[in-house]
Amino acid sequence: MVKFIKNDVLWSDKTMKMGDRLREERLKRGWSQVYVAKQLGLKRSSTYANWEYSLRDPSKEVMAKLASLFEVTIDYLVTGNMPSQRLVQQYTTVQQDNKLIINTDGLNEADIEFLKEQVELLRRRANSFQQST
Numbered sequence: 001m002v003k004f005i006k007n008d009v010l011w012s013d014k015t016m017k018m019g020d021r022l023r024e025e026r027l028k029r030g031w032s033q034v035y036v037a038k039q040l041g042l043k044r045s046s047t048y049a050n051w052e053y054s055l056r057d058p059s060k061e062v063m064a065k066l067a068s069l070f071e072v073t074i075d076y077l078v079t080g081n082m083p084s085q086r087l088v089q090q091y092t093t094v095q096q097d098n099k100l101i102i103n104t105d106g107l108n109e110a111d112i113e114f115l116k117e118q119v120e121l122l123r124r125r126a127n128s129f130q131q132s133t
Contacts, residue, residue, distance in 0.1 A: 019054035025070040040065050
């Protein structure tokens with residue numbers, strides 16, 4: 001999956017559907033579909049599976065529960081846009097590992113330069129965030 005930064009927001013590849021993001025968040029935590037379904041109070045795990053396979057969409061109420069469970073925003077689940085606060089948190093974690101990997105395949109020089117500027121901006125924000133806590 002390709003992610004990029006624009007205007008202080010981490011953008012996921014727009015070809016990803018909400019079901020892909022649900023699956024990504026679940027797998028990131030090592031959870032099964034059955035576990036997530038139980039956490040949501042669903043009687044059948046197939047209901048949750050249908051959301052991951054993008055066969056059906058959850059209700060607004062369930063979207064709020066999913067966002068809470070995965071500790072993301074509803075906007076992220078629907079659009080893939082991640083607010084910069086979470087991005088800084090993720091960057092700080094990556095920084096602690098001293099690793100930052102950006103796939104620049106298919107990007108032109110201007111886009112790569114933009115990414116470099118955004119990474120530097122994140123470094124400054126992460127440092128100021130760490131100093132304020």
